[in-house]
Amino acid sequence: MTDGTEAPGRFITFEGGEGVGKSTQVRLLADWLEGQGKDVLVTREPGGTPGAEAIRALLLDPTGTDWTLPAEALLFAAARADHVARVIRPALARGAWVICDRFIDSTRAYQGGEGALPDEVILQLHKVGSGGLLPDLTVLLEVSPQIAARRLLQRDGLASDRIGGRDARFHARVAHRFAEMAAAEPHRFARIDGGAVAEAVHAAVRACVAQRLGSKA
Numbered sequence: 561m562t563d564g565t566e567a568p569g570r571f572i573t574f575e576g577g578e579g580v581g582k583s584t585q586v587r588l589l590a591d592w593l594e595g596q597g598k599d600v601l602v603t604r605e606p607g608g609t610p611g612a613e614a615i616r617a618l619l620l621d622p623t624g625t626d627w628t629l630p631a632e633a634l635l636f637a638a639a640r641a642d643h644v645a646r647v648i649r650p651a652l653a654r655g656a657w658v659i660c661d662r663f664i665d666s667t668r669a670y671q672g673g674e675g676a677l678p679d680e681v682i683l684q685l686h687k688v689g690s691g692g693l694l695p696d697l698t699v700l701l702e703v704s705p706q707i708a709a710r711r712l713l714q715r716d717g718l719a720s721d722r723i724g725g726r727d728a729r730f731h732a733r734v735a736h737r738f739a740e741m742a743a744a745e746p747h748r749f750a751r752i753d754g755g756a757v758a759e760a761v762h763a764a765v766r767a768c769v770a771q772r773l774g775s776k777a
């Protein structure tokens with residue numbers, strides 16, 4: 561964990577576009593770590609507390625308000641602040657392995673990047689809201705847009721939320737932004753090809769966790 565205060569737990573986040581397999585891999589990793597007798601907490605963003613789930617509904621309801629970009633970034637930061645203070649930090653303090661489906665890098669990719677908010681602004685909001693907490697390891701799952709589209713059709717039919725439903729160019733920019741961040745912070749990010757069968761992707765995730773965080777693979 562990187563924020564100047566040492567806590568005994570481990571903090572792992574999964575990132576990537578919609579349909580890359582984050583939720584699937586979060587569950588498989590949690591089961592594996594629990595099988596090793598670890599105290600594991602699984603959570604997600606936006607959400608993870610009643611307050612943050614309420615903000616999630618405000619942000620993602622397809623029939624809801626069309627927020628301005630700064631308002632959207634502030635709402636994600638507010639949801640995260642509640643989640644970090646009430647759930648993530650207490651779990652890390654008791655020594656748990658916290659696995660979170662999306663975190664700050666999603667805001668940097670979706671609300672940041674070219675033509676959107678500068679990365680420094682997003683990180684500054686994160687500092688104010690959440691003390692700048694960063695994961696020990698961020699697994700970036702990547703698949704082609706075709707594979708993601710096929711999986712989303714299978715999971716959700718034609719339904720999508722207010723952000724997931726944006727056009728292909730937006731999602732290509734998000735994928736590019738994730739890749740840029742991973743290249744800039746190789747010590748924190750691990751890029752994993754999510755295109756193989758779920759068990760094979762899980763094996764790659766396990767190897768990475770074992771190598772970076774010292775759990776038994």
Ligand SMILES: Nc1ncnc2c1ncn2[C@@H]1O[C@H](COP(=O)(O)OP(=O)(O)O)[C@@H](O)[C@H]1O
Nearest residue numbers: 578579580581582583584711715754756757758
């Ligand atoms: N490696 C995989 N191969 C094939 N289908 C997958 C794989 N991983 C996940 N899926 C399926 O694809 C859909 C999206 O996966 P999910 O884990 O919900 O992705 P995300 O959380 O990134 O949106 C789900 O229906 C899931 O069962």
Ligand SMILES: Cc1cn([C@H]2C[C@H](O)[C@@H](COP(=O)(O)OP(=O)(O)O)O2)c(=O)[nH]c1=O
Nearest residue numbers: 577578579605606636662666667670723724
């Ligand atoms: C956490 C976060 C999510 N999002 C977006 C990404 C997704 O479109 C949506 C969250 O939906 P989610 O349920 O995580 O999508 P999926 O499981 O399909 O990947 O919110 C942001 O734009 N900024 C953020 O900071």
